[in-house]
Amino acid sequence: MSSASRNGSTKKTYSFLGPIGTFTELALAQVAEAKGAIAHPVSHVQDAIDDVIAGRAFRAIIPVENSVEGGVTATSDALAANPNIRIYGEYLVPVKFDLVARPGVALTDVRVVATHPVAYAQTRAWLSANIKKHTYLQSTSTAAAAADLLDTDGDHSIADAAVAASTITKHYKLKVLAKNIGDNKNAQTRFLQIGLAKGAAPKATGKDKTSVIVELPNDRPGALLEMLEQFAARGVNLSRIESRPIGDQLGRYRFNIDIEGHVEDAAVAEALKGLHRFSPKVIFLGSYPRADKKKSVHQGNNTNAAFAAAEKWIAKL
Numbered sequence: 001m002s003s004a005s006r007n008g009s010t011k012k013t014y015s016f017l018g019p020i021g022t023f024t025e026l027a028l029a030q031v032a033e034a035k036g037a038i039a040h041p042v043s044h045v046q047d048a049i050d051d052v053i054a055g056r057a058f059r060a061i062i063p064v065e066n067s068v069e070g071g072v073t074a075t076s077d078a079l080a081a082n083p084n085i086r087i088y089g090e091y092l093v094p095v096k097f098d099l100v101a102r103p104g105v106a107l108t109d110v111r112v113v114a115t116h117p118v119a120y121a122q123t124r125a126w127l128s129a130n131i132k133k134h135t136y137l138q139s140t141s142t143a144a145a146a147a148d149l150l151d152t153d154g155d156h157s158i159a160d161a162a163v164a165a166s167t168i169t170k171h172y173k174l175k176v177l178a179k180n181i182g183d184n185k186n187a188q189t190r191f192l193q194i195g196l197a198k199g200a201a202p203k204a205t206g207k208d209k210t211s212v213i214v215e216l217p218n219d220r221p222g223a224l225l226e227m228l229e230q231f232a233a234r235g236v237n238l239s240r241i242e243s244r245p246i247g248d249q250l251g252r253y254r255f256n257i258d259i260e261g262h263v264e265d266a267a268v269a270e271a272l273k274g275l276h277r278f279s280p281k282v283i284f285l286g287s288y289p290r291a292d293k294k295k296s297v298h299q300g301n302n303t304n305a306a307f308a309a310a311e312k313w314i315a316k317l
Helices: 023-028 045-054 073-081 117-130 142-147 223-232 266-278 304-316
Strands: 013-017 038-042 059-066 085-094 097-101 112-115 135-138 161-165 175-178 188-196 208-215 238-245 253-260 282-289
Touching: 013 023, 013 045, 023 038, 023 059, 023 085, 023 188, 038 045, 045 059, 045 073, 045 085, 045 188, 059 073, 059 085, 073 208, 073 238, 073 253, 073 282, 097 117, 112 117, 112 142, 117 135, 117 161, 142 161, 208 266, 223 266, 266 282, 266 304
Parallel strands: 013 038, 013 059, 085 282, 112 135, 112 161
Antiparallel strands: 059 188, 085 188, 097 161, 097 175, 208 253, 208 282, 238 253
């Protein structure tokens, strides 16, 4: 599948949460099959999904969770509302923040700092310690905060500096005042490569992850436990589970779940069958290689060989 660009090119287009210079662009750089493709920045997760659905983009790269801040609710809600989307890959990007400014601005000159709220939360300790009387100016993204520092038509940001990704100076002529100012030096953000469900699913590698969205059938004692037992009974580990309100009434929730393993694994397939019997709505988002390359091991007698042996035994009865 290829997507025609605005200038008539037939190169594949990858939409990503922009603007240029964001961590999402760094995730896109990890996508081997996107080399030489058209990179199209968009302003919202839903815009990226809409590009894929409308055929304006072959795939899209969107953030799904941060190791410090947790899940990206805009992504979780958008995936729940668009069941024809599949996940084809995941990518981990180290989150490193620099403080940048216009040429000629020194650290002692900084009074107003602009950045995205998440970036500010993760650098606030350093900023408070080193720019004690600073004022925070909220921006739509770290890249936008940096870009706004530059004089455009004689009207630049009132901020003296911006917190942005450490690669931002590759895109804008800005000066680095301080490097790696994040409070958590090991912070990471996880990104997804999404496309239409009709694409061929990645094959099982033994180092895989499966994502689903599950609605509880009703609000009753033990409902969540019953859902989790579908995995526990088959030795399947969960790497993420987050709840989001369905929105039609109070007390109704859906769960975004990441499962260790591939749908081709017998244990995972059996767990998904159990979910389908349990819940009125299960959205399968896809199985794909894990970014951390760790093996997906199902505990107990839940290997593919163990399931195959049990099937042979039943057939003989």
